[in-house]
Amino acid sequence: MPNKKPERSRAGAPARSGVILVDVRDPADTPPTPPGDPLPGTVRTIDLQVRLLDENDRRAAENRTFLQQRGIRALNFVSSPGAGKTTLLERTLDALAGEVRCAVLVGDLETDNDARRLRREGLPVAQITTGGTCHLDASMVARGLAALSLGEVRLLFVENVGNLVCPASFDLGENRRITLLSCTEGEDKPLKYPPIFTSAHAVIVNKIDVAAVLGFDRAVALTNIRRVAPQAEIFELSARTGEGFDRWLAYLRALL
């Protein structure tokens, strides 16, 4: 049988073919990978089926448990840069001062300008400087939480990096995701950037005080938001003048 491969025997005993083979190769030696295209039959496949955001989601779940154990409700504020997240938080913190103890985490690429704007007597506030990362993730928030003294805190406001795309994919462990849209951005923002709206518990239409001047059509904006995010509660307000703020504050109080 000339085509049959000779069988090997480590002990040097004759194999069935009658040929004695002594194998002195180190079994640990694997042949070097040949360059170029792989030889047929040498490619192996492994099925993984791993979610790439699993690690973030696991840490987010840890944050959620951590906050829940302390009786803290967390809100994640997302919007494009300049939509008014910091101004909204300033007015909210002032309105709740003396009534609900709050804490703030602020994410930005650089600077602690926003955190300095939000400094209040007795308010734990920390700036997370991402150094170029376009969103906060759950591990950044975990580090921020570790830096704050959270005794008696009932509400945690997380101001995400100003970006209408990436923060949509990252669960931070929040209880509510709040997406802001300002009148200066136009009515069609929800149609252009749906994921950040579809994942929101509430949508705030901010700068409503200048809507008329800008020719911002509130009805069209509301229709667009409802098309993309039928699940979201909608607030029309002005963080600068305080118009429409009562309903927003009632929403926060109802979370407690």
Add this chain to the structure above:
Amino acid sequence: MHELGIAESALELALTQAHSAGASRVLRIVIRVGALSGVDAEALRFAFTVILPGTAAEGATLQIDPVAAIAYCPACQKDFFPDTDHFFECPTCGQLCATVKQGRELDLVRLEML
């Protein structure tokens, strides 16, 4: 915009898996990207061209399997493909549905290696 970070974690996972399987080269990386995942396939592809060189996956083919969005209408109790990717208006009853059944995927599916 965070496709580079996604690509990095996918590559790290792929290299770890390939190493523990005793492979010396990764030839193909298969990633599933849902229409609602927030990840742009072309940006992801570009990110891989930046990070693959110098690793055991240098020269590997990146296969991106797109996944269409599927929504569910509780009133009609039926799945439907949204008209565009994002507006979940039930084609039967016109109700807006926020229930996404498919389309948020972002998975490392399979590796081929030597």
